[in-house]
Amino acid sequence: MNSWSTPRTDLAVEAKELLSRQVKEDIPGVLTETLHDDDVVVTRVHITTIQAGQMMGKAPGNYITVECYGLRYKNTPLQKKVMNLVAQELVNLAKLPLTATVLVVGLGNWDVTPDALGPRAVSKIVVTRHLQKMLSPELQGGVRSMCALAPGVLGNTGMETAEIIKGVVTAIGPDLVIAVDALAAATSHRMNTTVQLANSGIHPGSGVGNKRFGLTQDYLGVPVIAIGVPTVVHASTIAMDTLDTLQDHAAFSRYFKSMQNLSEHDQRTIVRQVLPDTLGDLMVTPKEIDRLINDMADIVAGGINQAMHPNIDYKNIHNYLH
DSSP states (O other): OOTTTSOOOOOHHHHHHHHHHHHOSOOTTEEEEEEEETTEEEEEEEEOSHHHHHHHTSOSEEEEEEEOGGGGSOOHHHHHHHHHHHHHHHHHHHOOOTTOEEEEEEOSOTTSGGGOHHHHHHTTSOOOGGGGGGOOTTTTTSOOEEEEEOOOOHHHHSSOHHHHHHHHHHHHOOSEEEEEEEEEESSGGGTTTEEEEESSOBOTTGGGTOOOOOBOHHHHSSOEEEEEEEEEEEHHHHHHHHHHHHHHSHHHHGGGHHHHTSOHHHHHHHHHHHSOGGGTTOEEOOTTHHHHHHHHHHHHHHHHHHHHOTTOOGGGHHHHHO
């Protein structure tokens, strides 16, 4: 189906919202729980059946989103709060013993800022696999064996990302793979304000229409938790958001009464006819994406570090490890 009429999203919470608007009833096999904590909203979507997964375009599993619109602005206390929530959700998803070995993989392209979340997050991971015998007594028992990898992209390496990761997994035998990647959203307000965790694996490049091997437990042979942040939206999403705003604005609503009676699919069809073909599959990202990517990489990496290394005092991390 054309991407203009069907919004492209990697977020399960958005897939659930879009499907619910179409069927206008509860979706069998999908359970949703939403928690509000001041400026942060945590939504847990549980896809329990294959049929429900097919309807939503997602694999069965647990999907948790942590949303905080304040992350658009430089707010250190809010970033720490979201980081802590990400760590808590990751602990609940992973359920790992302290003796486990974890491989963190940063997917994406260093040279393309909206796609650089994975590599930048990996650069901030506290790797300890090579230091397990050297840890101080106060750290032993509370610091897992961690290693990290940023495998690059097919265009730079000539190798599928999943092939590289599978080779590393075979060599070191981790108990868990955590894959970090940039995602695509179907709503502009979720760009760089949302972190999604999922235990169903990940398909690199799927958000922008690229077909890649999936990083899943079936393929790698070990559990995979995907952590992602939407950094782009489709151009048609911007047009639809503008249309919705105009319909809600009192000064302009009378001009759009006829549009209000149309289904969302029909509205998107009209938008497609009006916008020029040159927009095609254009993806859009904010102008301040450099700062936003660095902030979100800090949050994701900090959440992973806290979840995997419960005994580390991050204020004195360099004293412990060196």
